[in-house]
């Protein structure tokens with residue numbers, strides 16, 4: 269038990285060191301723009317459908333579930349406000365981040381892990397390309413930039429799902445629904461959620477790269493890297509979410 | 523003959539490098555130690571590679587051969603000891619100088635280490651990304667890629683992915699990739715391991731023809747006795763982390779030392 273706790277703090281320390289190295293390398297040339305674009309495209313492309321489907325279902329289910337309760341209180345006209353705010357502020361970013369932790373962090377962990385195991389990272393190093401810049405910096409940047417976009421997309425699809433239920437069950441027109449949602453949303457809802465999404469993306473890329481880059485030798489190491497990357501990334505998403513809510517709460521008070 | 527002229531351990535001021543030899547020394551390793559925890563892999567290893575020479579290093583699996591050549595290119599750093607490549611001490615180089623030096627060293631990895639998300643062409647172009655000045659390439663890298671592929675007889679695979687190649691083909695492509703920067707020294711980490719005898723012979727032939735064509739110095743790591751016999755001018759046996767025995771194939775295979783003899787017994 270003590271060993272485990274110690275191991276946990278060692279990991280946190282190593283991860284911070286890894287993040288520090290990222291910030292050190294990101295500001296110095298050579299910059300790998302082409303690889304960055306390729307990674308952005310791949311990550312966005314690979315997760316788009318998944319995020320869309322999940323978002324749609326979440327919006328649909330949430331509205332269906334809360335309708336009876338709201339009807340009881342005669343408050344069903346508050347539905348767009350409620351779903352809009354909860355999706356944009358919390359559910360959209362967190363669900364999207366969790367899905368990307370499963371999809372992207374494990375993918376990066378497995379990819380870099382197998383590159384480490386088969387000495388491809390060493391081969392890059394000896395051929396004069398800094399593998400940290402080429403593989404790690406581009407991937408972390410790509411997740412950091414792409415996650416907010418995926419969150420916006422997920423939010424919109426979820427709201428559409430919710431509007432669909434309202435439209436079918438409550439005869440609310442799409443136009444009315446979305447007008448109410450956008451009226452209800454304020455600057456203070458959107459900005460913290462967006463900032464939070466950047467951090468989610470950063471954490472997902474960071475953990476995936478860290479696990480893969482330092483993967484143990486052997487094919488088993490690759491599996492472990494992919495697996496622990498998902499676990500650790502999901503956990504850190506919640507930790508970041510907690511911190512973000514805490515911090516934005518302080519700003520509200522001011 | 524054994525352990526004669528490479529052990530400087532007992533001298534007070536070992537010479538920094540040996541450019542007074544008949545042939546220049548391109549790699550000089552002196553008294554290198556490396557351990558992983560309690561696993562003492564290298565315990566004062568000495569070695570020299572002369573210009574244009576084929577040197578074979580033999581050792582049991584796990585004796586630290588791969589660790590030794592990784593130290594040579596700075597992929598690992600030794601715990602202590604002196605390593606010099608082409609007159610430059612590896613440990614003191616900054617990143618840029620090290621990269622420049624590395625462009626003169628070809629490294630054939632034990633498992634080929636082709637980038638499996640890239641095509642053969644992209645694999646061969648990869649080392650050129652950072653060394654365009656050296657090659658004087660304008661824009662079009664295709665002729666160079668084709669030349670390297672023709673050297674290994676695989677020009678038709680240019681647009682395939684590594685996953686579509688056999689083990690022997692991968693090894694040859696990896697060889698082409700190490701050759702593309704026209705290195706002065708090539709380090710081969712078990713070039714024939716895991717290949718059938720015929721393919722292994724092809725690879726050995728390839729290594730010889732490359733050496734003849736470009737006049738490179740080669741350090742070949744292997745535990746394949748046949749490979750060592752065919753290609754070596756000089757051999758070093760790595761046993762217990764030191765340069766245990768050194769000499770030509772004929773000399774070593776005639777040795778009566780049980781640890782040396784064990785390598786040559788059928």
Ligand SMILES: Nc1ncnc2c1ncn2[C@@H]1O[C@H](COP(=O)(O)OP(=O)(O)OP(=O)(O)O)[C@@H](O)[C@H]1O
Nearest residue numbers: 558561563581582583584585586587588589590632
């Ligand atoms: N990164 C590392 N971390 C810990 N131990 C290592 C590492 N690399 C190598 N070793 C250990 O060093 C020893 C020598 O390994 P090395 O890969 O050099 O063997 P080798 O002589 O190349 O063997 P083979 O012929 O099987 O390739 C082994 O016992 C191995 O466990």
Ligand SMILES: [Mg+2]
Nearest residue numbers: 587588632711
């Ligand atoms: Mg080895």
